[in-house]
Amino acid sequence: MHNDLAEVLFTEEEIAGRVGEMGRAITRDYACTADEGGIVLVSVLRGAAIFMADLARRIELPVEMDYLAVSSYGNGAKSSGVVRILKDLTSEIEGRHVIVAEDILDSGLTLTYLLKNLSSRHPASLEVATLLRKKTPAQAKIDCKYLGFECPDDFIVGYGLDYAERYRNLPCIGILKPEIYQ
Ligand code: PRP
Numbered sequence: 001m002h003n004d005l006a007e008v009l010f011t012e013e014e015i016a017g018r019v020g021e022m023g024r025a026i027t028r029d030y031a032c033t034a035d036e037g038g039i040v041l042v043s044v045l046r047g048a049a050i051f052m053a054d055l056a057r058r059i060e061l062p063v064e065m066d067y068l069a070v071s072s073y074g075n076g077a078k079s080s081g082v083v084r085i086l087k088d089l090t091s092e093i094e095g096r097h098v099i100v101a102e103d104i105l106d107s108g109l110t111l112t113y114l115l116k117n118l119s120s121r122h123p124a125s126l127e128v129a130t131l132l133r134k135k136t137p138a139q140a141k142i143d144c145k146y147l148g149f150e151c152p153d154d155f156i157v158g159y160g161l162d163y164a165e166r167y168r169n170l171p172c173i174g175i176l177k178p179e180i181y182q
């Protein structure tokens with residue numbers, strides 16, 4: 001699988017270090033919620049599942065984990081521009097402190113749609129933790145409180161991120177060789 005990468009952007013160790021820092025920041029910022037049941041981490045399936053699983057274990061507060069399935073990309077390399085909810089949350093989030101965990105913020109379409117949808121359920125607070133954010137002008141519009149790394153505007157795979165459902169199980173994050181998807 002590593003042979004399909006043009007470049008490794010973040011190693012397994014670098015990711016673990018950054019996720020640990022994000023978890024500590026969240027623990028600090030949400031310490032006062034410990035008596036009100038802590039936080040609800042919402043993972044956007046399927047890409048963010050690995051990131052959220054690691055992040056949750058770096059937060060030293062009560063954490064509830066819930067999952068939403070949304071898809072905008074399908075099996076293609078480009079966003080279709082259409083966001084669909086394939087599976088909704090199991091829990092009610094009204095009055096809860098919610099953090100949406102995303103693996104990557106690309107066009108921002110998925111998160112823009114989700115934040116609007118989730119805020120209509122009246123959570124006590126709603127923030128975003130994204131591991132990666134592509135360096136494109138579109139991103140400026142989305143306010144994400146917790147950001148892991150900025151990454152180039154290439155096709156990124158690994159640590160949950162796929163191309164046609166492959167490479168999610170790569171422990172590192174890298175740039176897919178263009179000849180693989182062209
Ligand atoms: C990818 C990625 C983000 C989204 C980001 O998900 O995991 O959720 O696209 O793109 P955007 O900012 O342009 O909306 P995808 O739709 O590929 O589904 P997946 O998580 O199941 O791979």
Ligand code: MN
Pocket residue numbers: 044045046047048103
């Ligand atoms: Mn996704």
Ligand code: MG
Pocket residue numbers: 047073074161162163
């Ligand atoms: Mg995908």
